Amino acid sequence: MTTRLARGGRLLNRGRALEFTFNGKRMTGYQGDTLASALLGAGQRLVGRSFKYHRPRGLVASGAEEPNALVNLGEGGTFEPNQRATTQELYDGLAAESQNHWPSLEFDVGVANNYVSRFLPAGFYYKTFINPRPAWKHLFEPFIRQSAGLGRAPKERDADVYEHFHVHVDCLVIGGGIAGLAAALKAAEAGREVLLIEQTAHWGGRAPVDGAVIDGAEADAWVKNTVETLEGMENVRIRTRCMGVGVYDHGYVLAYERLTDHDPHPDLPRHRLWKIRASEVITATGALERPLSFAGNDVPGVMLASAVRDYVVNWAVSPGDRTVVVTNNDDAYRTAIALKEAGLEVPAVIDARTAPEGPLVERVRALGVRVETGRAVAKVKGRAKVEGVAMTMQAGEGAVLEVIDCDAVAMSGGWSPVVHLWSHCGGKLVWDDAQAFFRPDPEKAPTGADGQPFVRVVGAANGAMTTADVLADAGADAQAAPEAAGPIEPVWIMPQGAGPELRSKMWLDYQNDVKVSDVQLAAREGYESVEHTKRYTTLGMATDQGKLSNINGLAVLSRSLNAEIPQVGTTTFRPPYTPISFGSIAGQARGDMFQPLRRTPMHAWHMANGAHWEPVGHWRRPYCYLQPAETVEEAVQREVKNTREAVGLLDASTLGKIVVKGPDAGRFLDMLYTNMMSTLKPGRCRYGLMCNENGFLMDDGVVARIDEDTFLCHTTTGGAEHVHAHMEEWLQTEWWDWQVYTANVTEHYAQIGVVGPHAREVLDLVGGMDVSKEAMAFMDWQDGELGGLPVRVFRISFSGELSYEIAVKAGYGRALWDMLAEAGREVGMMPYGTEALHILRAEKGFIMIGDETDGTVTPQDLCLDWAISKKKDDYIGKRGQARSHLTDPERWKLVGLETVDGSVLEDGAYAVAEGRNANGQRNVQGRVTSTYRSPTLGRGIAMGLIRRGPERMGEVVEFTRTDGTTTRAKIVQPVFFDPEGEKQNV
């Protein structure tokens, strides 16, 4: 059984015991434990169930590559599924439960799949569940879906917070083993700004575990020294618990720091996402050991040899009393040594090589361990735990020579450099035949915008597999003695001639239950590309993303195809290196900080006065102001009536305001708008239309000429940023030689509309400016003073009423609003919202961008030809509008619509026509663009686009309704109210 050893554990603090629970059972570990080591220490070997066959699963690894030990952690707002026990540090009170089983981990009904697994080979679901057709939706899929997933879905909102860091460094070093430390020190000594990150809580990586000697002392001493030196340097930052997530184009790197996962704290950020721009990225990410493919290699108790070593040396955990070591290389002999030194039994080392030799092998032999060469594991005995191994000849077909009793197996199939970060951004790999792994191709590094490599790999990640080589590769000044090691012999299945029965018990992907036989089946069926095999078998698609399984799987594939491994190639490495929380990606942008709200200076007043809000772009505007016991519809109708009959107050601050200035400003605006703007006189305003290159109407608004060189362009609320960007695009890419500057000053000013028959009285009551008809004509603007505040007053109207829009510096906005509201009280003034605004304009037949336009409508469609200058040679969109389809007389054009029965047409209704098209769709002849109940007219009014509409006045057409019937409406002029403009010209 697994147990805690009495002595040792270089990472343990035995002085601090920690209580935790696993599936409700109370257990004890120590500070410095991972959840995995604590579980093993507490004798818990069974930790989970596999995805497909629900086979019992124990720990295989000790780090990020662990495929089996995934747990549900915490509860309520801190519940998290799929947390990897090997990378979760233990804390007092930790509560974990195993996943993907029912009713319990020990007894799981799902294991039935295991007993029929021969009927469930790779891709079986593509070949069945086909008939009868409805069964997939109603029977098969719901059934399959029930067994989907690993951990439980969280139920509550996340209680934790997250944050982002943005940093720029000269050199980012990823990985805090001896290679990373040495490389960081080198870069730091050269005076560069260095950031060094390490995914675990500890520096030094594998070297201290493996007993490396650096500069004549234990590796731990060198590591400690180096870390202290780095900590003392001002140009260096170092972080543990911080993983390199992904390398992106142009030296952009993400790192994921787990700040409180090891010690939960409600007030501190749980994770921090680092967004790093680095001139050079050095990846020192080490290597991962590969399993061997023998029958029963997934039985709990079969572990990677390096993981066994980690558990013994770092955490003083015995993986078993009797551990058989199975290997094809020298490195696993270190595990035999570590086990022996810890006082544990090693019944045998089974080495697939026929004549291994070298100092490690000799040391193990000298320790009295039986070394069997040219041998293999035919089969692991036991179901839920290892009970022994059946030994056979590696060169044979699996005839059992001997059964060796044991309760654990340490396996090593060789190592694979961690090349993920190198590969993310285009770094290529070469197959190293001597060492049987892919390593970075130094000739094909990821390159930056200058075509120069920006990622460098050092240490084991670069294929340097001994301490001496690692230090040399990282350019360290430190030295280690060279080590002699025997060559690895690639062993992709064990034994070499294993038949179908054994191959169907050799696991490649432990979590997804992909076996050697599945890969061979895929190859047989023609899924020959490594990507096909992956997708067909789900090899490497589990939460470990194939860290353990990919190389073994593609080696099996290449053998099946009689191809060389490098010809088969790898699947694509994608970020993240290990999964990162969505919370960390969202960062601070949650709740109120998710797209922060833009507020006008009068926001608080609206809040206090019953505003019913509507999101408009990033703003929020009052849709209407609700009075007690009033519905939204009633409020809107009241606001319209009051504005028509008395006076209304509108917060128009959100309208875009862009200053266009310079000697060429007029010429520029002539290109931007369909109208002529250069002829506008200072002091005057003009309504303008702006089209895109295709000729479609994009935005509209009033342009005021401030002086000879300066224009103020108003845009729609939603269009301000877009229009400003449009201006800048043209100025920067086409007319870069024109002398024009633009500035978006939308938020610099509050703008208030005073609208209605009593508008002038309200301004007079506030006092300070002559806004009489004589002093200020329609479409004039003037600077002046109202109520003691400096203002700019525009006499413009979007309602057909007498109307002033008053701009004031944002800081004065609320004061002016209050003054106007106070003064207006005497003449029945009420605020009105966006919906009343819409109705007021629709009654007058004024178009609204986004309603009458949708990106496919030209000014000509809207009968706005009067606003298109005939004198200009060109404007943006002119050529687009000349295209045949845009000049087609059959185009849908703007008209008014009056329902025959006075009802309100539905939003978005289409006008149907006779017959159907070639695809069986009902023919149409137009559509509603705006539709409202008009309080002024007491009936439904609408605007719409109708084929040849203006030529069809008086004709009745039918519009769709949601209930399948139609509504009849008459085509009329789009101006429903005061067509002569008598109300505004007073």
Added chain:
Amino acid sequence: MKRYSAFAIAREALRGHIGWERAWRSPEPKAQYDVVIVGAGGHGLATAYYLGKNFGITNVAVLEKGWLGGGNTGRNTTIIRSNYLQDPSAAIYEKARSLYETLSQELNYNIMFSPRGVLMLAQTEHEVRGYRRTAHANSLQGVKTEFVSPDRVKELCPIISLEGPRYPVLGALWQARAGTARHDAVAWGYARACSDMGMDIIQKCEVTGIRTEGGKVSGVTTTRGDIGCGKLGIVVAGHSGVVAEMAGFRLPIESVALQALVSEPIKPCMDVVVMANTVHGYMSQSDKGEMVIGGGADGFNNYTQRGSFHHVEETVRALVETFPIISRLKMLRQWGGIVDMTGDRSPIISKTPVENCFINCGWGTGGFKAIPGSGWAMAELMAKGASPLADGFEMHRFREGRFVDESVAAGVAH
């Protein structure tokens, strides 16, 4: 072709699965074919399939630079819907959706079409009006959709947060018969059926040139030699501009990377597909339990098929707001695919300036859902010279200004 069935699996199980035949043959290219299709993605294979099935044209080769189904067919977020606004779009996407419904049976390959329903959230008044308009249009186009209330949204998707906080859910456009399918299986199923009809699917065969005689296409040069053809179909999303240039014409297309990602698998908590266009994100849960998430397209042109991060961040934070429970899930993998974007966000299925050379491209962010319809239309166009489903999607529409503008309805990738 041996048929797939539960019985076939049982038979093979008893003999160690050694009797399964290849899903598709791996032939050497012949010197001449009636039709050559460049690109063995979903659209190219579907084109070949319907050429054979609907028109009896089976002397066909489908050439693939890499591995079949390895472009956007194998990279998308598997959503199938047809609630488009414009008539030509609704027609071809609805044709595709209806073909998907029976495709598993037709191909004898389970492509796992799952009509789980798609909700497109309306989170501003403007979106409400837009989706109401789409619902009206769909009712005339024979596409069954409805605009549903926030309460119904919550009922269909309990993990959604209706309150916002930023943009409250005001309703949604609901297409009950929309859903998802297993993307790879679509390519594999078509490939198996094409191969069975005697067509040659030739992988690792890159087209390097297009040969013409007197303005007519005569064949292609490839990394595996010259191949002659009577008609040529170019169906190479992501690289359409490159191949069109070989034929000597230019396309009004930009190629950009579109981002997608998945979470680690969790137990089922979401049955429908939800798309939230105002905040830019959409999500569904696969049959394996992963949350499948789509993001936006990068704002710059490239061919790298790499994921970048900025759109991932934008999408994830939108979805964490929309589905608060996902905050503690983890991103397992992100990737990118190269999409062809046209000016009106609608495809091109068209004759070209080169006689007997046809092109199918420009599906932008929405190609997977169209595969059967696209193949159907392209096959008809290539066989007969015209197809009602392809009407409106001609190349020359851009010169005429006759756009099929879908950006009107959906501002985000889909």
